[in-house]
Amino acid sequence: MLSNKKLVATMALALSLTLSACGTKEDKAIKNGSDDMIKTITELKTQVADNDEAKAKESGEALEGSWEKFEDSVKDKDADLYEKVEGPLHIIEAGVKVSPLDADTLNQAADDLTDVLNEVKDLK
DSSP states (O other): OHHHHHHHHHHHHHHHHHHHHHHHHHHHHHHHHHHHHHHHHHHHHHHHHTTOHHHHHHHHHHHHHHHHHHHHHHHHHOHHHHHHHHHHHHHHHHHTTSSSOOHHHHHHHHHHHHHHHHHHTTOO
């Protein structure tokens, strides 16, 4: 009987460790995705300053591609924070398609998105 109890306890411990590891991977994906987006935003701001419309458009598309990889995890953890990302991201996506680039609008949206991504990185 004692061996059955040990077996059940071991299985419960293994299951809890497995489940906690899943959350860790998701947290890392959110942090890494946010970091990638912040790096792209930095590049975008340089491209806007240089008035490089083609590269700015590529960066806008890259931001959306990065966001798609982890946005559902953010939405599941904090729907309000998810919405805070979507606003400036959509402004950037639309703004990089406009010629000439509106540097003030794009830079403001880039700063807003960076701020919210720094909050996203801390989601648990």
